[in-house]
Every structure is written in structure tokens, then in C-alpha cells.
Amino acid sequence: MGRMKEIYIQSLEEEYGDDLSGYFNEQSMYEGFSASDITCPNCMKEKLAQDSETDLKCFKCGHEFIKIGEKTIKFK
Numbered sequence: 001m002g003r004m005k006e007i008y009i010q011s012l013e014e015e016y017g018d019d020l021s022g023y024f025n026e027q028s029m030y031e032g033f034s035a036s037d038i039t040c041p042n043c044m045k046e047k048l049a050q051d052s053e054t055d056l057k058c059f060k061c062g063h064e065f066i067k068i069g070e071k072t073i074k075f076k
């Protein structure tokens with residue numbers, strides 16, 4: 001794995017330059033989440049990300065919500 005990872009990171013560096021930390025943050029932030037079509041009712045700027053049947057989170061303002069109906073959510 002060690003060698004593969006080195007090559008992987010090297011190719012990322014070529015693509016992203018010195019901004020690797022930003023790349024990795026973005027990846028881990030969205031890991032395990034799927035996009036919903038519900039706009040965040042707190043900041044109204046970003047669609048909520050869904051990480052389970054009932055848990056939603058806004059990556060813009062950081063608020064978390066619980067889904068209580070088809071299109072209904074409430075603040076956690």
C-alpha cells in the first residue's frame with residue numbers, strides 16, 4: 001500500500017498543486033453522505049446532505065436535522 005499511496009499522492013499533487021489539504025478535507029467531509037433535494041432551512045444556501053434514513057446535515061452552516069416526513073425536517 002505504501003508505494004501505491006505515494007504514487008497516488010504524487011499524481012494528486014500534480015493536479016492540485018500545494019492545495020492538498022483542501023482536497024482531503026473535501027473528500028472526508030462528504031464521505032458517507034448522499035445529497036438530498038432539501039434546501040437547508042437555516043441558511044437557505046445549501047442542500048442538505050443525508051447520512052442515514054433520518055439524519056441530515058448542512059455543510060454550509062453546520063446545522064443538523066432529523067427527517068420526520070417525506071419533505072419535512074426539524075432541527076436536531
Ligand SMILES: [Zn+2]
Nearest residue numbers: 040043058061
Ligand atoms: Zn445551512
